[in-house]
Amino acid sequence: MTHNIEARRIPFEFTDAIAPVWNPTQHEWSHMLNGASLTMPYLEPFLNRTMRAALPLIDDAHLREDIDGFVRQEAQHFSNHRRYNEMLKANGYPELADTERTFEEDYEALEKRSLEWRLAYSAGFETMTIGVTDWLVNDREALFQNADPTVTSLVLWHMVEEAEHKSVAYDVFQAVSGNYWLRVGGLLWGSLHVGLMSRRAYIAMLKKDGLWKDWRTRLRLWKMVGRFFLKAGGAMVQGLKPDYHPDNVADPVWVDQWRHAYAGHDEQFVPLLDTKGKGIAPSFA
Ligand SMILES: [Fe+2]
Ligand SMILES: [Fe+2]
Secondary structure: OOOOOOOOOOOOOOOOOOOOOOOOOHHHHHHHHHHHHHHHHHHHHHHHHHHHHHHHOOOHHHHHHHHHHHHHHHHHHHHHHHHHHHHHHHOOOOOHHHHHHHHHHHHHOOOOOHEEEEHHHHHHHHHHHHHHHHHHHHHHHHOOOOOOOOHHHHHHHHHHHHHHOOOHHHHHHHHOOOHHHHHHHHHHHHHHHHHHHHHHHHHHHHHHHOOOOHHHHHHHHHHHHHHHHHHHHHHHHOOOOOOOOHOOOOOOOHHHHHHHHHHHHHHHOOOOOOOOOOHHHHOOO
């Protein structure tokens, strides 16, 4: 069965009017998410290269079609994140260019690993993402209420599409390798690596803001890391089960509501969420 993977081209506009601390009441959380955004133009092209490298080994026509959907969605994600990241660098954080160079080096090194290993990393990262989708969508009021609508909409659109292609990297890994322990290793390594890269970026931003040495900042960061494990960790534990399949993980209801609200709009349409509205409902103006 082919999955319903729709690559939406969304022309988000990231003007200088967007504050890098896009959630004025949550400075550290803003930079944690900025840090994750910074990694996307390095991580997601790596995922795409890995999927394309596996393509000659895949006979199943449905899975080949899913790979195509996956690659097209990820390409839209990182091109929007790249534009957002450019705004961050231009809007007070030019030193992030140094952090980006370290990401480039990281992926150059990863590229030298075997295809099987790169697929395990990719499947592992995408499994962790299922937990993040669950967390960000279900906790959206606590994380995004009254925050910048463009940043909120970028992140939650990304999460919707992650839910749509959540099984692709897993299926490709299973088709090419299927080694259980490698899959477990990929889940741990992929999640940890991207987490640590994001951390490098948010440390740079918090240093710039003069907050990195502030114990209250450290406490808030640790609280958020704890929240991540509390809310997203369950999906990762599920992913360790030998009979795990991402298709058996239910998506948050909101994801479907978003898809219905977006359906029928053209490529010029930007689905901006109302972060002041109750429940950040996906009803686009
Ligand atoms: Fe993505
Ligand atoms: Fe993805």
